[in-house]
Amino acid sequence: MITVKLFGLVRLETGIRELQIEAADLKQLQKELTQYIPREKIKGCVLLLNGSRAAGNTKLHDGDQVMLMPPVAGG
Amino acid sequence: MESKYAGYMGKVMLVDLTTETVTEYPWSDKERELYLGGKIMAARILCDHLTGKETAFSEENWMVIATGPLSGTGAPSSARFDISALSPQTGILASSNCGGSFGLYLKRAGYDAIILKGKCRSRKWLEIVDDQFIFHDADDLWGTKTGRCQELLAGKVSTKKFGKLCIGPAGENQVLYAGIISDERASGRTGLGAVMGWKNLKAITAAGTHTVEVYDKEKTKAWIKKWFEYLQKHPLTGSQLPKLGTAGLVSSMQACGLLSTRNYSAGQFEDFDKVSGETLAEEFNITNKGCQTCPIRCARTVEVHGKQVKGPELETLGLLGGNICNNDLQKILDWNYELDELGMDTISAANTIAWAMEANEKGLWDNGLKFGCVEELSAIFEDIAYRRGIGDELAQGSKCLSEKYGGKEFAMHAKGLELAAYEPRRAVGQGLGYAVSNRGGCHLNGGYLVILEGLGLHVNTQTPKAKADFTMLFQDLMETISASGQCLFTSYAFFPGFLLTKPNGLITRAVNAAATHIGWAVRFMNKCPRALALHLPVFHHTKMIKLALGMPMDFGRYIAIGERGYTMERYINCKFGITEADDKLPKRLTDVPQDPSNPKTRIPLEKMKRTYYAARGWDHNGIPTEATLHRLKIK
Numbered sequence: 034m035i036t037v038k039l040f041g042l043v044r045l046e047t048g049i050r051e052l053q054i055e056a057a058d059l060k061q062l063q064k065e066l067t068q069y070i071p072r073e074k075i076k077g078c079v080l081l082l083n084g085s086r087a088a089g090n091t092k093l094h095d096g097d098q099v100m101l102m103p104p105v106a107g108g
Numbered sequence: 109m110e111s112k113y114a115g116y117m118g119k120v121m122l123v124d125l126t127t128e129t130v131t132e133y134p135w136s137d138k139e140r141e142l143y144l145g146g147k148i149m150a151a152r153i154l155c156d157h158l159t160g161k162e163t164a165f166s167e168e169n170w171m172v173i174a175t176g177p178l179s180g181t182g183a184p185s186s187a188r189f190d191i192s193a194l195s196p197q198t199g200i201l202a203s204s205n206c207g208g209s210f211g212l213y214l215k216r217a218g219y220d221a222i223i224l225k226g227k228c229r230s231r232k233w234l235e236i237v238d239d240q241f242i243f244h245d246a247d248d249l250w251g252t253k254t255g256r257c258q259e260l261l262a263g264k265v266s267t268k269k270f271g272k273l274c275i276g277p278a279g280e281n282q283v284l285y286a287g288i289i290s291d292e293r294a295s296g297r298t299g300l301g302a303v304m305g306w307k308n309l310k311a312i313t314a315a316g317t318h319t320v321e322v323y324d325k326e327k328t329k330a331w332i333k334k335w336f337e338y339l340q341k342h343p344l345t346g347s348q349l350p351k352l353g354t355a356g357l358v359s360s361m362q363a364c365g366l367l368s369t370r371n372y373s374a375g376q377f378e379d380f381d382k383v384s385g386e387t388l389a390e391e392f393n394i395t396n397k398g399c400q401t402c403p404i405r406c407a408r409t410v411e412v413h414g415k416q417v418k419g420p421e422l423e424t425l426g427l428l429g430g431n432i433c434n435n436d437l438q439k440i441l442d443w444n445y446e447l448d449e450l451g452m453d454t455i456s457a458a459n460t461i462a463w464a465m466e467a468n469e470k471g472l473w474d475n476g477l478k479f480g481c482v483e484e485l486s487a488i489f490e491d492i493a494y495r496r497g498i499g500d501e502l503a504q505g506s507k508c509l510s511e512k513y514g515g516k517e518f519a520m521h522a523k524g525l526e527l528a529a530y531e532p533r534r535a536v537g538q539g540l541g542y543a544v545s546n547r548g549g550c551h552l553n554g555g556y557l558v559i560l561e562g563l564g565l566h567v568n569t570q571t572p573k574a575k576a577d578f579t580m581l582f583q584d585l586m587e588t589i590s591a592s593g594q595c596l597f598t599s600y601a602f603f604p605g606f607l608l609t610k611p612n613g614l615i616t617r618a619v620n621a622a623a624t625h626i627g628w629a630v631r632f633m634n635k636c637p638r639a640l641a642l643h644l645p646v647f648h649h650t651k652m653i654k655l656a657l658g659m660p661m662d663f664g665r666y667i668a669i670g671e672r673g674y675t676m677e678r679y680i681n682c683k684f685g686i687t688e689a690d691d692k693l694p695k696r697l698t699d700v701p702q703d704p705s706n707p708k709t710r711i712p713l714e715k716m717k718r719t720y721y722a723a724r725g726w727d728h729n730g731i732p733t734e735a736t737l738h739r740l741k742i743k
Contacts, residue, residue, distance in 0.1 A: 040359040042347055044386050077343070077609045079566065081363050086566065089612075102363045104564045104608040106344045106600045107354030107406075107422050108552055 035062060035093050041103035043074045060089040062099060070101075078103055109136050114323040115177035115657040116140060119219050120153075123234070123241060125307055126167065126226030130241045133223055141659065142741055145220060146176040146591040147203045148673035150192035153223060154201065155676055155742070160683030164196035164299070165282070165306045167226045173273075173312075174221035175211040176593020180320030181328065181656040184335050185595035187212050187400040195298040196306075197284045197456070197505055198524035198548045200681045202298030205590055206273070207399035208290020210314060213271025217316035228308035233274075235265055238316040246310040250280060253449040254289040257311060267315040274311035275301040276451025278493040282306055283503040285456035285526075289448060292407075292418040293399065296453040298525060298547055323658030331655050335648040336403045342601040343608045344564070349406040349597060350396055354422035355385030357563065361426065364562035364569075365534035365702060365709075368527075369430040370479055371462040372520050372694075375531040375702050377430025383437045385425070392441060393419065404597050412445040420444035420454070426529030427458035432465060433480035446486055450493040456505055457489065459526035463506040463519050464498075473513040475501075517695040522549035523686070532693075532711060533702035535561035537575030539711035543691045544579070544720055544730075546677040552586060552596055555579035560623060564603055566611070567623040570708040574627030576719035580634050584670030589649060591673060602646050633667070634723055640664035672740045675724060675732050679742055688730035691717055 037052040044050060047070055056062035059080060066075055078101040082091060093099075110118040120133040133153070143149045150172035162168040171193040178186040189211025195202030214222065217236045231246040244264070249257050254276040261272050271290070278286035279301030286301030287294045295301075304310075322328045340346040348356050358380055361367040365375035381387060388408065394416060398405030408419030420428075420440055424447075428440045447454045467473040475498050477488075491499025501509060506526055510519035520527045525548025532539035538561060541554025551558070557579055561569040586596050607616045633640060640663040643651050653661040678686070692698075693711055702709040721728065725736030737743040 040363075040384070040386060041356060042351055045351060045389055050386075073609075076612065079363075079611045084363065084365075100359075100363055102360050103348065104343070104611055105348050105352075105357050105360045106556075106559050106564050106597075107349070107357045108556075108596065 034095060036098045037062070037066065038098065038100045040101060041078070041105065043070060043078055043101055043103065046074070056093055058093055059087055059091045059099070062093060063089070075101065109134060111137050111140060113137065113140060113177070113657045113659050114321040115181055117215050117218050117220050117318060117320070120221045120223065121219055121241070122223045122225060124226050125224055125228045125232070125309060128243045135220070140177070142669070142672065144177060144588060144591040144669055146174050146593055147190040147192060147205070148587060148591040148669065148676070149221060150174045150190055150203060151201070151673055151676045151680065154192060155680050158194070158680060158683060160685070162194060164194045164199065164303055169194045169303060171224040171300065171303055171307070172221060173214070173224070175215055176591055177657050178652065179211050179593035180215045181322050182332050182401060183594065183652050183656060184332065184339055185399065185402040185404060185598050186593045187402065188590070188593055188595055189214070190590060191288060191295045191300050193300055193303050195300070195525070195547070196282070196302045197299040200523065200684045200686055201677055202300060202547050203677070204287070204295040204297050204300050206288070206290050206293050206295035207595065208273060208293035209271040209400065210273045210290040210312070211271070211593070212400060213314040213316070215320055216318050217314045218318045224307065224309070227306070231308050231310060233261070233311040234309065234313070236312065236314040237266060238318070249310045251277065253277065254451050255449055258291070261311060261313055265313050265315065270313045270315035272311060272313045275304050276449060276493065278450045278452040279305035280310070281493060281495045281503070283452060283492055283495070284505045284508070285453040285460070286451055287453045289451055292448070294448060297455065297550065299453070301451050322656050324655050328655045331648070331651055335652065338648065339403050339598065339601055342605050344600040344603070345404045345597060349404050352385040352389055353396065353406045353408045353419070355388045355408065355420065355425055357422045358384040358425055358429070359386060360563055361530065366530050366558060366562060367430055368426055368529050368531040370433055371431060371466045371518055372527070372531050372696055375534055379435035380430060382435040383425050383429035383440060385422070387437060388419065388425070392437065399595070402595065404595070406597065410441050412441050417445045418448070423529045424454040424458070427455060427462070431458060431462050431529065432482065434482045436482070439482060439485070443485060443489065446489055450489060452489070452493060455528060456526040457492065459520055460502055460506045460509070461485070461488070463509065463515065464502060466518050467509070467513055467515045470515065472515050473509070520694050520696070522693060523690055525549045530558050531702070533697055533709050535569050536572060536711050536716070537561055537579055539693060539697060539713060540575055540716040540720060541579050543693050543713055544717065546674065546681060553583070555582040556586070557582065559600070564600070564608060565616070565623065566620050571624050572712045572716045573624040574630065576716050576723055577627040577630035577634060579720060580723050581630050581667070583674055584634070584667050587670035587673040588666050591669065592649065592653060594649065598649065604646055631723055634671070637664035637668040637671070640667065672742060675736060675740055676742045678726070679732050679737065682731050686730070688717065688721070688728065691730055
């Protein structure tokens with residue numbers, strides 16, 4: 034089971050902080066996430082696997098954590 | 109002197125606080141073309157006046173309060189004004205920007221800027237109404253916190269509508285990092301509140317009957333409409349900042365290892381989500397609000413002590429959150445309000461507390477402060493403002509304290525000004541910016557390279573390549589934005605929206621990969637601004653000036669004005685002895701990798717500095733060369 038944590042506007046707009054998803058790789062994970070989050074919102078986020086940016090075909094393992102982070106700026 | 113350009117009121121007044129007399133300070137269109145207004149105008153005035161022998165608490169420390177020419181024209185986010193003087197924290201030039209109402213009303217009074225010299229013989233507040241400058245006794249205002257002071261002023265001024273700024277007890281008692289408050293906004297950094305307090309000046313109000321003229325009314329109106337729409341559609345200025353505020357950065361900073369934690373000993377805080385912008389929005393935020401004429405509206409409104417007040421920005425969340433190991437968000441809301449009421453810089457106050465916690469832990473100073481133990485902090489902040497007990501020492505800031513007690517290696521400041529919440533070992537360009545920033549450890553005056561290094565885009569964060577050139581470009585752009593009276597956040601829409609809404613897209617990935625290899629192109633832009641005699645579709649600022657003021661402007665000229673301002677500020681600082689040796693960071697950031705297994709996670713400062721100086725036309729000692737000073741028309 035993969036823990037997916039949402040941040041930024043995707044969290045505010047869906048009301049979801051965390052999900053538990055079964056997926057073999059990031060690509061499959063993103064597909065599964067469309068059940069909860071609009072596809073274009075997922076595309077608008079950076080996916081971090083256990084703290085590091087990862088590509089779509091990266092394999093996932095039980096206990097992994099994926100964060101959905103939006104680009105931001107401030108002061 | 110009257111101007112042929114619209115936007116300007118045509119008068120700069122020199123106010124002698126000692127004799128309570130006012131004269132006009134000469135300022136011509138030639139100066140307006142070279143310096144625009146705001147902080148660069150202030151830098152020119154102070155450059156001409158300061159010799160290098162003055163100190164912050166002296167009558168010769170002139171304080172310049174300057175507006176920008178776009179303020180009052182209706183341009184987006186154009187209500188900002190600048191306060192400049194010598195800083196008691198750093199001993200060098202300070203400039204601090206503010207979004208409160210004072211600047212707009214100063215223009216309604218008929219002035220582009222006022223210069224305060226000397227010192228009031230007794231406690232005063234100054235009322236400006238059109239051509240009248242009236243000094244009032246301030247005995248009944250002295251001692252009040254900033255909110256109460258501003259309430260009392262409403263009952264004293266002769267006009268219903270007015271702008272105001274004031275100091276709180278921290279400024280009165282010359283806490284080195286005391287700020288100045290205008291409405292609920294702060295000119296927070298560099299201790300200018302202490303300068304005002306030393307001058308015995310509690311507050312200034314401004315009101316008047318003048319209007320700000322616009323050059324081409326129709327085209328200006330159309331351009332403003334177009335720019336408003338662009339900002340409102342942009343993912344940063346139209347979504348993230350209005351809906352989450354700057355608080356929305358906490359989670360992303362955590363993810364990137366940029367969130368200063370335990371006095372910058374780490375870049376991630378385990379409990380970050382308890383103090384994140386998302387939690388603030390979900391559980392505490394009542395509404396968002398903005399400065400006048402701003403479509404971005406990034407400020408939060410929260411409840412503190414039963415009142416609806418302005419909520420904290422990212423800096424306060426980070427530095428009073430993970431950096432002191434506090435995970436109680438309500439406490440941060442309370443402290444933010446209390447520090448504003450006392451008139452103190454939240455960044456320097458928080459950083460000084462963090463240093464003190466570590467100093468206590470290491471046995472250097474027995475002050476009773478501990479990471480994570482924050483119940484007494486409200487009382488400590490009051491003690492700082494009133495200079496009581498350990499508060500009297502904490503009022504000196506981390507630099508002075510570390511010189512007294514030891515612990516310099518973890519006193520997290522540059523040139524005496526405490527660093528912002530961005531832990532830079534995972535964004536080395538930001539580290540360069542902190543070190544070379546003219547006013548000290550400032551993330552914005554330092555160029556805000558984190559927007560490339562993980563927050564907006566995601567270039568290689570650990571390489572020094574191209575970072576010096578980007579730092580210079582961003583510093584210069586921001587310099588001119590401030591000088592025009594606008595908010596720096598208008599610059600974030602410079603990044604085309606698709607780069608941010610498709611962070612994994614082919615083009616964004618290509619930009620991220622290429623960015624650190626195109627330092628030569630950025631260097632060309634910096635060196636040859638005349639080649640950029642155009643308006644960029646993503647940078648609306650240049651056409652705004654052309655249409656609203658009637659002043660010739662393009663992207664190249666815009667950068668050139670910023671470069672002039674930045675080097676002039678450096679030139680002033682060099683008069684006070686600043687050299688390459690002062691462009692440094694605490695050893696924690698340059699010598700200790702954030703990740704012990706990755707030696708690259710520290711700041712390769714020296715290499716970047718050399719490139720930066722060369723790009724700026726400064727010598728190896730960080731001093732602007734004569735050729736550069738003449739090229740930029742500073743000399």
